[in-house]
Amino acid sequence: MAPILLLGAGERAKAALAAVRQRPHAWIPVGFLDDDTALQGKDIDGVPVLGALDLVYELPDAGLVACDPGVRERIFLPDERWVTL
Numbered sequence: 001m002a003p004i005l006l007l008g009a010g011e012r013a014k015a016a017l018a019a020v021r022q023r024p025h026a027w028i029p030v031g032f033l034d035d036d037t038a039l040q041g042k043d044i045d046g047v048p049v050l051g052a053l054d055l056v057y058e059l060p061d062a063g064l065v066a067c068d069p070g071v072r073e074r075i076f077l078p079d080e081r082w083v084t085l
Contacts, residue, residue, distance in 0.1 A: 001028050004083060005059060007075065008068030009034035009042075009049045016067045017045055019085040027083070030062060 001024075006016050009032040020029045031050035034040065039049045056064065056075055063083040066072045072082065 001026060003028050003030045003059075003062040004065055005030060005050075005056060005062045006032045006047070006065045006067050007034075007053060007056065007071045008032070008066065009036070009039045009044055010068050013044050013067045016065050016085060017047060020065065027063065030059075032067070 004027045
């Protein structure tokens with residue numbers, strides 16, 4: 001099982017989380033990252049919004065799911081880090 005970070009905590013976040021949870025043998029959702037300070041510290045269906053997108057660089061072992069359009073262009077990480085649902 002691999003840890004997964006979901007980038008963005010907007011409208012698409014719940015659907016992305018549901019897709020991750022359909023593969024419990026493969027992935028563990030550890031948190032959401034979002035630059036909206038109003039969302040930070042809250043949770044989405046039991047998974048915390050840990051902080052801003054910049055935290056992605058401090059968690060190098062987690063796979064990444066882009067929940068919001070355009071987030072992938074803002075986060076410059078190798079293709080291997082990104083998970084396709």
